[in-house]
Amino acid sequence: MNGIHDMGGMHGFGAVEREPHEPVFHARWEGRVYAMNSAAGYLGAWTIDDMRFSIEALPPARYLAASYYERWFYALENRLIERGLVGADEIAAGHSLRPGKMPVQKLEPANVGAVLTRPFFARPEQAPARFRPGERVRAKDLNPETHTRLPRYVRGRVGVIEAVLGCHVFPDSGTTGKGEDPQWLYTIVFEGKELWGEAADPSLKVAIEAFEPYLETA
Amino acid sequence: MPAEPHLHAPGEGAGSELSPLELRVRALETVLSEKGYIVPEALDRIVEAFETKIGPHRGAKIVAKAWVDPEFKRRLVADAGDAINALGEFGPIGVHLLALENTPQRHNLVVCTLCSCYPWDLLGLPPFWYKSAPYRSRVVIDPRGLLEEFGLSLPSDVEIRVSDSTAETRLFVLPMRPQGTEGWSEEALARLVTRDSMIGTGLPLRPHEVSP
Numbered sequence: 188m189n190g191i192h193d194m195g196g197m198h199g200f201g202a203v204e205r206e207p208h209e210p211v212f213h214a215r216w217e218g219r220v221y222a223m224n225s226a227a228g229y230l231g232a233w234t235i236d237d238m239r240f241s242i243e244a245l246p247p248a249r250y251l252a253a254s255y256y257e258r259w260f261y262a263l264e265n266r267l268i269e270r271g272l273v274g275a276d277e278i279a280a281g282h283s284l285r286p287g288k289m290p291v292q293k294l295e296p297a298n299v300g301a302v303l304t305r306p307f308f309a310r311p312e313q314a315p316a317r318f319r320p321g322e323r324v325r326a327k328d329l330n331p332e333t334h335t336r337l338p339r340y341v342r343g344r345v346g347v348i349e350a351v352l353g354c355h356v357f358p359d360s361g362t363t364g365k366g367e368d369p370q371w372l373y374t375i376v377f378e379g380k381e382l383w384g385e386a387a388d389p390s391l392k393v394a395i396e397a398f399e400p401y402l403e404t405a
Numbered sequence: 406m407p408a409e410p411h412l413h414a415p416g417e418g419a420g421s422e423l424s425p426l427e428l429r430v431r432a433l434e435t436v437l438s439e440k441g442y443i444v445p446e447a448l449d450r451i452v453e454a455f456e457t458k459i460g461p462h463r464g465a466k467i468v469a470k471a472w473v474d475p476e477f478k479r480r481l482v483a484d485a486g487d488a489i490n491a492l493g494e495f496g497p498i499g500v501h502l503l504a505l506e507n508t509p510q511r512h513n514l515v516v517c518t519l520c521s522c523y524p525w526d527l528l529g530l531p532p533f534w535y536k537s538a539p540y541r542s543r544v545v546i547d548p549r550g551l552l553e554e555f556g557l558s559l560p561s562d563v564e565i566r567v568s569d570s571t572a573e574t575r576l577f578v579l580p581m582r583p584q585g586t587e588g589w590s591e592e593a594l595a596r597l598v599t600r601d602s603m604i605g606t607g608l609p610l611r612p613h614e615v616s617p
Contacts, residue, residue, distance in 0.1 A: 303526065
């Protein structure tokens, strides 16, 4: 979706504010939100891209006004309600009002290692890769209202395939009910001026990872 | 962008009032626990892991090893996930991990413009600024201006390669070994490797910047 989350190249957000000696979590609630999100994800009711889409789908003004873990929290509430795991009335009450759906798998304390390592997304190939390193490709001008990982700033632009990264779970399909639908994944390198015009820094190159359905021969 | 609320979040010191957000987070944890979906002790373990075990010291160790061991560096640049897991230092690290090597001709920077993708099982959770709108928006269009704010000025003929983490491959920068560190042990070298030097917004510390 052409959402507020897709920020590459936007102006006006100001200077980067750094915090010396930044703690891992700024308050107890941030750690609880992070961990609750991991444990709830372990139930298997959604994928990492479902999670991303639920954050992208927050209204833009709310997205910008919320801190990082507030976004996670609001999106987690929304997913729990949408999947029928929790009722809005229960969140308002602060207590369970009816039995939970019987899971599923539950994250036990002895097993938290399962959420402390990034998961595996490579899948067996469904067809030969269409592009090879060194080929010029154009990122298609795609504007789905649903989840995608093709940032707006590269759409319609030409880059060069630098690497073929294997066949991976395709985020655009998983979030629209079409399953994992594995697709070839490539590293594409764009010249700065191809993305930002003649005034761009001549020493700039931007690399993204792009799935095959995002690309066409240039 | 409005002031980031986290900078002004109420503390949880003795006697302090909980904010509406804190109450709501607590309420959700209660609901999830009562419904049998989560075990609060599992949440404690996750928070503890990030506060005490998983952090940039892991990446620093890997970078220092690559500086002293050319064969390890070769394997790291070829497939960082496999190379790190073969060491068996930290328990499993997610594969789909790439080490982006800085050279005198190329300086790498890592971002996730769409959300906050970061090699968190190697470097710990990302700093606040990495997830913020100013960093995500600017680094792909004005990396040199942004690096100046970080106190880093690179020669104009050095290529700035910004890598946007748009899929599940995670990226970290393998910075260049600082001059004047000949003969240093791996352990001493690891102390020079900052988190920012593995994101690309900084360089490793120089020898005189660490106490002996």
